[in-house]
Amino acid sequence: MIPRVPYDPPIPQELKIATDAEGLEVIGIASPAGSPERERDYVEWILRGFHGSMEYLRRHASMKYRPEALLPGCRSVIVVGVNYYRRTTTEDGPRPSNGRVARYAWGRDYHKVLGSMLRRVARSLHDGRASENYRVFVDSGPLAERFFAERAGAAFVAKNTLAVTSRFGSWFVIGEILSARTFDVEERARTAAGAGVHGGCPRGCSRCIDVCPTGALLGPYQIDASKCISYLTIEHKGAIPVELRRKMGGWVFGCDLCQEVCPLNVRAEVTTIPDFTNSIAGERIRLDEILALETDAEFTQRFAGSPVMRAGRRGLIRNACIAAANLDRYDLLETLRRLAHNPDDLIAEHARWAVDELNSRS
Ligand code: B12
Ligand code: SF4
Structure with missing residues (x-):
């Protein structure tokens, strides 16, 4: 369960100053070393067709766990997250009649919001150095973001496959700066023990797996993305398989079911970032x-x-x-x-x- 005292991995002062200036609260630094084991699991996942029609995931396979392939000479992966959680407000009656939107999409696009923040942080850390010494990614890059968030001690990966922190549960999005710089970080932030301080799924809990109407969560830490309502409503461009349509309920963009039932999300803090609190799509369309x-x-x-x-x-x-x-x-x-x-x-x-x-x- 989420521990009472939130865990913050040790980070250098200059990074703390730069991320504080942006109001970023999930931060960590990971080593760029690869992970042959995870890479094998990932290739197996692709071979089983769980990526559906997201062909870019196949193309990303050789870069997913290799920051070096994205930034030659990469020495640090700075992982940052931003909380987007808002409570539901506009219940439209006892029987909702409009299309539901996943929370991350109620306000402004986080790729833009977090991307701008991260570019400012990156510039301040690399001031005076050549721009090719760093690269910024938010979601659209190949890197396995949750894996590096966990390695950085910024979060742990839960059974619903999402990264969870002690303060925000899983309601945050992730971005990273790949840097050719080395930062003086205590080793414990890079170890599994450091990451574990955030907590873990309660033993025996399988609420996320049980709630998923399309059976996309096959078991702990395993998703068949091609069945996930988020994939069907956002990433998939063709016809939705007929046998899944009735199971999709009222979702028209994304799905939050596996996060809404999660006990790790119960005490998550509400976001104060205006780009997220000001709705564009809103909770229901x-x-x-x-x-x-x-x-x-x-x-x-x-x-x-x-x-x-x-x-x-x-x-x-x-x-x-x-x-x-x-x-x-x-x-x-x-x-x-x-x-x-x-x-x-x-x-x-x-x-x-x-x-x-x-x-x-x-
Ligand atoms: C493709 C993708 C999707 C796909 C697939 C989802 C998935 N879980 O992989 C779809 C379209 C379904 C999707 C949905 C969502 N997504 Co998405 N997605 C991505 C993307 C672009 C790539 C993820 C990927 O490579 N998946 C492939 C699988 C194979 O990767 P994997 O889970 O890491 O697989 C490993 C584990 O299973 C591991 N493993 C095996 N056994 C074990 C055992 C243990 C103990 C552990 C720890 C691991 C482990 O081995 C596998 C191989 O390495 C990332 C951004 C990025 N670049 O990383 C965002 C990302 C994961 N998505 C994000 C979000 C917000 C969502 C949604 C919540 C959006 C919504 N509300 O609709 C949902 C959540 C659904 C869910 N339960 O995952 C965020 C998650 C933030 C967070 N806190 O974790 C990310 C990180 C984007 C971002 N920059 O913030 N997404
Ligand atoms: S619902 Fe339970 S099993 Fe699923 S991620 Fe949350 S704590 Fe872990």
Whole structure:
């Protein structure tokens, strides 16, 4: 369980000053040494097809656990995290009727928010040195971010596969600076014992595995990403497998179920970062609003700066068709019938499915 006293791994003063200036609270430094064992596990994971249609994960295999491949001469991996947790506020009645959005996507895109913070930190640490001495990544780079966060003593990896800290649970996103500099860090921050100070999953707990409606969590620390609602609603660009559609509930962008049930998240602190507290997509998006998006320009106008942009207009409409059926939105039947004749096959097929679902239940 989360210990009462939050754990902060030892870090050099100059890094503390630079990250404090940005309000960053999850920090650690890891050695850039590779991990042949994890790399083997990762290749096996790809070979089993658990990455679904995320082909970039296959391409990343040779760089995932090798910072050297991303920055020749890399000596330090500075891992940083930022808390995005907000409590649910706008419950729309006892039977929610609009599309749910994962918390990380309620406000501004964290790639932009954390990316800007990290670039400022990196500049201050490398002031006067050549820019090729460091590289900044937030999510989109190949590096196995949770693995290095754990090695840095900044978090531990929980059974739902997410990195957890004592202060923020798993409600934080990760970025890193690969640096050619060495920093004077006590060895204990780099050891498993140091990382373990954050705590661990309670023995016998399997709430995340049990709650996942699509069975994406195959067991502790093992995910079949191709079944995860987050993958289906965000990363996957084609048709959603019919057998999974009913299991997706009202999610239209991402999914937080395995985090919401987690006892490690119970006392997580709420974020104060304005980019996250000011909503763009918000907690729920009206399904009629999504289904009415006729052009990419309208979509961009509504979601500019939000992570929702990644799903694209077609993807979001596809997701909204499924959510409309799952949430018994009979009032949207007419709209869905119209969309069933949309020239875009992806939209038309999902709208037809939703119409059939609603009709078969009425
Ligand atoms: C691809 C991806 C996804 C995929 C796959 C998710 C996954 N768990 O891997 C999908 C689209 C499903 C996804 C979903 C989400 N994602 Co994502 N995702 C990534 C990305 C880009 C790569 C992750 C990856 O390589 N996965 C492949 C698998 C094989 O990697 P792995 O879990 O490390 O696998 C190892 C372990 O299983 C390990 N292992 C095996 N046995 C054991 C035993 C023990 C004890 C341990 C410790 C490990 C272990 O061996 C494997 C091989 O090395 C990272 C960013 C990055 N560059 O790292 C973000 C990242 C993991 N995602 C993130 C987030 C926020 C999410 C969501 C919460 C978003 C949402 N709300 O919808 C969900 C969470 C779903 C979940 N339970 O994972 C954050 C997580 C932050 C955190 N606190 O951990 C990251 C780090 C992005 C970021 N920069 O912040 N994501
Ligand atoms: S729900 Fe339980 S098993 Fe899953 S990550 Fe949280 S503490 Fe670990």
